[in-house]
Amino acid sequence: MELQQMRYVIAVAETNSFTRAAERCLVVQSALSHQIARLERELGAKLFERTSRRVRLTPAGAAFLPAARQCLGAAERAAAEVAAAVGEVRGRLMVGLIPTVAAVDLPGILRDYRQRYPSVRINLRVGASEELVEQVKQGVIEAAFLGLPTTVRPEGVHARELARDRLVAVVAPDHPLATESAVSLRRLSREVFVDLPAKTAGRTQSDQAFEAAGLSRDVAFEVTTAYLISRLVEQGLAVAMLPSAYAPQLTGVTTIQVTDAPARVEYVIWSRSGSTPAANAFLALLDIHANDAGSHG
Template identity: 35%
Template sequence: MEMRQLRHFMAVVTEGGFTAAARAELIVQSALSTSIRNLERELGADLFDRTGRQVVLTEAGRALVPQARALLAGAEAARQVVAAVAGLETGRVAIGTIQTLTCVDLPAELAAFHGEFPGIQVSVRDATVDELTDALRAGELDLAYLAPDARELPEGLTVHATWHEELVLITAPGHRLAGAGRVRISDLTEEPFVDFRAGTGLETAVRRLAAHCGLRRRITCDVTQAGLLVELVRAGIGVAFVPRPIGERAGLPCLAIRQPEPGRTVVLAGRGPRPRNPAATALLDHLMSRATEPPMGGTRPGTSAGRDNARPPRNARGDRLTST
């Protein structure tokens, strides 16, 4: 059994098919299929059910997934130790992010990091909070920006920094509320809404806000991409709650919410106080050294070396926020 074969196997699992996996691994599909077949032959069992249109894991394949993750994580850790000796001239770091991250300009931060460590490859994954949390715990990600809402992070994960994001209501330019500036939750009972699909951190925060205020939203459309949500609102299909910078960048009317003022908590999390991966340590140090101003409309983050010692962050008015 070769690490390359396990990497190809996990690529099919992660990407959902052989074509996408081959593209991600930068090899032709026939070579990836041969690699998987050789692995199946060596293990003596089929790992995927190829009879339908979709590639589905067999029972043997599902049993292999956690072991493959652990072996690949161990191999990557060994490579990173060597990279540390070489002075971070090479290496790889994987960071996850929620799609609607606004408190940090992640592309700009990664560009600055690349300028300092051009030999380190950075892998970025955007997914739901649950998927990012699982990947972080499994060792597939070194760091992740999460929006855990009111839930505590699983044991073993550390919060390095915490931000509070203001949520606003965005509308189409010609909407009856477009020029109001502020709006009460009670004024939205008849409004159609565009929302993210269930499972995203923003959808959870908005759902909790609506339940707290007794607002029964009529969802006319749910999406998985922030850009599409904005364009649907612009077209007049409905209104939506989003972090203020998303609405402002789109040039749409942004209405502040009266009583309560809605928001969500975003954290930068990792496994343990310091990553074992030297490249991840370098990226964490870079991100924390830059987390001194409130970029893109976010509030200044609170930081901690561990979850138990986190300093409660404060919002723009100086109110203390609940630590995750």
């Protein structure tokens, strides 16, 4: 069993395609398929179900994947640890973030990081808070920036609170509410909304606030990015609620204070199971020591 074979399996699992996996791994598809077939023979089980239209993991493949990721991660950490021992931080840094990060200047942090550690390859993944927590727990990403309702804390990871914020209403410049200095949830409940997908942390804080006030609302549009939310609002299709600290980044819309607005907490989280030198160096820029036992979530 070779590390390269594990890389190929992970790539196919993540792309659901032998063709795209080969492109990602910079090999011809026949070589990738051959190596996976060799591994399947060695394991005595098929890892993928292949049809003309799709590729998906078999139960055996699903069982193999987490261990393969751990093995590959351990090998990459070993190489990075050796480099760190001779004074060089290198390897790969995977950072997750929600679309509305506002508590830190992430581009600025990455600029400083890149100046200090030019050998590290950086990968940013945008996702929902609950997905990012799972990815940190699984070791897929090293650190993530989240936004959660005040009723929730990240579980199973190290966490540090970065900031607390309240949501503001976001409307088109020609909307009847645009001239108001403040608005209530009750008044907003009469509007059509665009929001993040149901059951995501970013959506939950608003849903809970309306429910607590005994109100319902019409969420006619569900999108996954704050950019799309603001564009739909700009077109007058809906109104939205977004964090006040993020609102200055928006263009083409008007923001209004909400008198009984829900709040959110921004966190940075990282793994409890040990961090790579590249991740430790990133956390240090946030004035976090990765093995600080006092920062459990």
